Amino acid sequence: MRAKILLVEDDASLVELVTYNLEKEGFDVVRTGDGEEALTLAEEEKPDLVILDWMIANLSGIEVCRRLRRAPATANLPIVMLTARGDEADRIRGLETGADDYMTKPFSPRELVARIRAVLRRLRPALQGGALEFAGIAMDTTAHRVTRDGRTVQLGPTEFRLLRHFLEHPGRVFSREQLLDAVWGRDVYVEQRTVDVHIRRLRKAVNAGPGGEELADLIRTVRSAGYSLDATPVAAQVAA
Amino acid sequence: MRAKILLVEDDASLVELVTYNLEKEGFDVVRTGDGEEALTLAEEEKPDLVILDWMIANLSGIEVCRRLRRAPATANLPIVMLTARGDEADRIRGLETGADDYMTKPFSPRELVARIRAVLRRLRPALQGGALEFAGIAMDTTAHRVTRDGRTVQLGPTEFRLLRHFLEHPGRVFSREQLLDAVWGRDVYVEQRTVDVHIRRLRKAVNAGPGGEELADLIRTVRSAGYSLDATPVAAQVAA
């Protein structure tokens, strides 16, 4: 999942510079130079983080910061303040108003990106690898939660580990032996056929639709080779 | 609750300066100038945050940072790096190694305090005397009071700390071992199953409705993994 960043800045050349660097690093960027609009966008676009210049039109950055903190919808939105002022007093005021970090112009875009990553690493572990996703299946490893198309999927511990392994290597085919090593552990002795059974349990849980019907099977059986997580169902190949 | 800070720095005068300012602001300070000792102290003292100088004896700051991140017990410990180097490359390297913030000497003690507060405000809201809230459960950490949907909930000390830990990391699953570390303390020896009993007591207190009936259980049991505070009850899954 790409993180979305709201950039509130009215210096056009700086906007370009920062946007370029953020997008190069894989962030989605939403931009505005206006304080009022920033508040609206923060609500509507649901960014994962806000970069906020101190000096912007209509509302000062610090006022925007204060209002973002006050509104329940954005109270927890991470904010990185940006400013030309090097004053210690200003920096402290910014941090005390609720900013998570503070950078003084001129700054290096790379450092900005590094700081943004540091903040996001903390607040959205999901954006940093705690979350896995493939073809509608989402797994939050820290919350130990799996959903398919938004609906919660109930899995036993072994099925959970099995699915995690597949999500970590989507598309790749694993033999039963490899799956036993990776999911059960290298020193455990269980029948290879046992893998089949857990694959079946995993399929049953993941492919169960809301009304009891079957969804597309995302686990592909590769005859005499093993299994893989795969987005192209057999039916689609036939139909095509 | 006072926050405990581990200061890893070998410049004696700087240690004095920072310690003075931190203690004035109400922090407890543990100090060392040695990298190896820093790792030990981080485990044993369970600080809420580490201030880490780049240049210290025995192990470089960045190596300490890396090891702290690697050890499960300290992987989530907030780290503020401190250094004489102003190099952008160094700053970025520090942040990418897992530091949460970075300050360059000479720095203002007041700004350091402000940055520490900003980091802690995020990660340990309870330390700031603030209120915690999740899905109808509200906790006032200073008044030591808990309510659910407005009604007061009566908790024993251990259940209170347990709930506070959950509220600080909503949604996240903790193993019994992690809960013992975080809630009971690293040096206490109690049976892992004791956690179950306190979970039960916490559930009983929190889920008791006004008329004696049961409210939705907000504590989720994750088999073979642990427990988490979670807003999506099982009933909702079934109904969906």
Place this chain on the structure above:
DNA sequence: TAAAAATGTCACTAAATCGTCATATGGCCC
């Protein structure tokens, strides 16, 4: 000091998960 509250363990129960097998199903080659 006595009463009350809180704590940590244990034994037991309840529930879920696991691994295996026997059998059914389905693809593939001749």
Place this chain on the structure above:
DNA sequence: GGGCCATATGACGATTTAGTGACATTTTTA
């Protein structure tokens, strides 16, 4: 189509794991 082989499936007992009530002990409070 027949035979062969690999996989799918349903059932089942064994095992693992969590929930629960009780209890002795310690700590706090009155």
